[in-house]
Amino acid sequence: MKVTLVAGARPNFMKIAPIIEAIRQAGAAGQPIEYRLVHTGQHYDKNMSESFFTELGIPEPDANLECGGGTQAEQAANIMVRFEQELFANPTDLVLVVGDVTSTMSCSIAAKKLNIDVAHVEAGIRSGDMTMPEEVNRIVTDSITDLFFTTSEVANTNLRRSGVGEERIHFVGNTMIDTLLKQRPRFVQPAFWSDLGLQPQQYFVLTLHRPANVDDAEGLRTLIDTITQTSRNLPIIFPVHPRTARNLKQFNISAPNLHLVEPMSYLQFNYLVERARAVITDSGGITEETTVMGVPCITLRNSTERPETVTVGTNELIGTDPAALPPYMERLFSNDWKQGGVPELWDGQTAGRIVDILLRTYSSKTQPATTN
Template sequence: MKITIVAGARPNFMKIAPITRAIKAAQDTGKRISYRLIYTGRQDDANLDASLFSDLDMKQPDGYLGISGHDHSEVTAAIMIAFEKELDNHPAQVVLVVDDLTATMSCSIVAKKRGLKVAHLIAGTRSFDMNMPREVNRTIVDAISDYLFTAGMVANRNLNQEGMIPDYIHYVGNILIDTVRYNRHRLLQPVWFSSMGLEKKGYLLLTLNRHDLLDKKQVLSALMQTVVDKSCGMPIIAPLHPYVQKAIKALEIDAPHLYILPPQSYLHFGYLINNAKGIVTDSGNIAEEATFLDVPCITLNSYAEHPETWRIGTNELVNEDPVVLATMLERLMHEEWKHTTLPDRWDGRTAERIVQTLINGELK
């Protein structure tokens, strides 16, 4: 079985790395299975820092489609044309796609029209807001996939309610936890950590990525001021991409204990998550890692891709409400936060279940 695995952005690789290791393990037992890893972006993409693949203990992509841009339609068309050529040159039986990006949708459509099997990793997540491009992407991909790999029973229910074929739905668990478990003992303290006088559980970690939040300057200002005011002078460590740094600095917030830093490598950033007193973020992935690591997490969003993070995990949703954020920060600073209950199948064996399902599917 030849599998083409598609990555459309840096976070995809955190979920693909365990799959590549599971395929290698299957090969070592004599299974006839191989993969080709494709990145839809450029080889010189600044987001793919030199340490990423060594940190994740995986090889670099076998091919790059070289597509970049912000216009959804143009990027969709360019990826589809480039991916057609990729499959012409390197045929596959299965195309495995991750999450809900434009690249995910584009490559799924190409594969399906060529009569190939489509496997969707992290299927069934829903915001129920079709004004979100990612909701459109994930709904289309799920509708045409032959393997729907879900992380939780809520995702299963979503797919069942949408009339998906039950035999296509496979509850395999959260693939991101495979990566966290694999790398927990490999996390590295950044060289600047001690020189800044930081201590374990003695700082807040702040991350932001959502463009729609950054565009709301008054809302963003109120949220940032709340974090600063309610942190009780505790250092706020904020590794941010340049476009986020620019938006935060434009607010001109006076906060000597807010440290805006460049993005960190995977193992350094994992260390910061693992040792933070608490996290304020707009990232679903970070909320999942925080739940596994039992670190308090506040998410600046109205929904979570994996509701388990707030139902039984350490996550709390505050949307973009500074009043609710203030309440949660006060609870965090006063050691009144809930502890995690580890969700079902967050056991680090999700990739094994996925690969075994694909192998079994070929035998039918």
Template sequence: MKIINVVGARPNFMKVAPLIEAMNRYPDQIQHLLVHTGQHYDEKMSQAFFVDLGMPRPDINLEVGSGSHAEQTARVLMAFEQVCLREKPDLVVVVGDVNSTLACTLTAKKLGIAVAHVEAGLRSRDMTMPEEINRLCTDVLSDYLFTTDHFAEENLRAEGIAAERIHFVGNVMIDTLLKHRDLAACLDLRQRLGLKPQGYATLTLHRPANVDDRSVFAGILEALAQIAKQLPIVFPIHPRTRKMAEQFGLEHFFQTGLPVRGLWITEPLGYLEFLHLNMAARLVLTDSGGLQEETTALAVPCLTLRPNTERPITCEEGSNILVGNRKENILREAARVLNGAVPTGRLPQLWDGQAAVRIVERLLAHQGGMFP
């Protein structure tokens, strides 16, 4: 069975790494290639993720770069078609919800190639999010839909997806976290930054709904500045967020270095470095999807700066709280966490580090029926 694994953006690396490791257990049955579309093309960050996760360098890099959603999707469609025509895979494996996920799914299906979508069925019900459109379209087309929790399976069934296409396997992101947790714990980054366990918070912030409107962005930063008077906040700043802060004249909220209090920006961190910080944080604030899952696995309170989430399991069973992006809501829920009022939650079913193994075993079991 010849499989192409696709990565397009940094969050994809953590999802594909355990799949590659699981496929390597079956060298006589699986031949696999890694295609990096280059949707995120920061060489420094890409290198850090490949090294941290022990992933092989991509067999093929499409180097599509940035652009509008239409431009980026179109470039991936055109470039990936040539890869599929040349390599003739039996299966394309896509993960997550980035533009590359949808583009490679469309390409493969139009060429009659089976598609497996890992992390299928996630829904925010927010059609202003490009990721939601990518999820919906990818799931309709995919032959195998591998889900992380019962909400995802319920979503797919409600949308009319046949039950035999849906496979509850667990969460590959958690596979990666559990594998690398001990290694991350051994880093000395906290010591170098002068941080004590439970003595700081971490932050990620990049979504357009939060940073593209000056009044919204300023309100979030005002809330963070107040929280940071009690608890220093480490902020590996996204290039987009930095650009918008400069455009709106909001740089005065940011500081560099790490004394006792403040909102302290750093350059983007590698996977192990950020895991190292999050493991011992008292609080994580984010508008990212993956961090909601990671903090649930780490039993660290998480405030999600969005009005919705495609990962409700992290609120139902985990340590995640939806707070939106209004200043007063952020401050209210942060105060509850800092006062110890929020439970740490529990690990959802099958988030046990074996999701990738289950996926590969399902694919091998179905090989005779689905694949030529």
């Protein structure tokens, strides 16, 4: 069978890398499966993309659609047009998409318009917050998906409630964790570690990017002030998005223990996370990694599409009001944080399960193919 794999943004790289490896291993063992990797170019920074490809062992994409820039609608339209052309030129049996970025939704739509099956890795997760573009992408993608690969029983339940038949839901685990566990022995100390005199458990990692947290001057100032004032003067390492960096400069927001650093490679960032006292974030994927590494995490959001990181893992969802933060910081310094555990099937073997299911599902529909 022929599988077209789609990656569009940085989080997709970590999710797609183990699937590529599993397909290659299956092909080398004589299984009838091959892949074509398509990078939509939704988020593309040459230096960062090349570092991720090299670090994670991802081959150069077979195609780069170069669809960066524009509004969300413009980007979605460009991706659909160019991905449709890609599918005309390179027919496939299945389009496999991961995550919840614009590329995930757009490529799914283009594939289904051509009557090509779609498999969604990380299907069924929901935040319940329709102001998040990712939530729209998830719902639209799952409404037309054929095979659903899920990370949790919560995701399974969400899909059942929307009318998806049990035979199409496959609880396989989390490919993001496949990558984390494989790469963990290879984490690399960032160059600024020594410059800032960092010591394990004696600093915080901060990531903020959601408009609700970073676009309002007074809101951002109050949030940063609260974080820095409750950190007991420990360094706060903030790998900052360019737009957020501009806001901090424009709003004249700073603190002696707040250290803005450039976005890091995967291996450097996770070295930092693994050794942190805690992570403070408004991201989703980071909460999965902190859960597996046993690092306390505080999420500055009102809802999460990854509730297992709270119910099972080390994450606490505290909302967007900075006033909620101090009690959690006190718990950290009192060594009173919950122990946490690892969710079911987050064991590093997810990609192999996905490829096994693909082979079982499509073996009778396709002719044997050679591997890449």
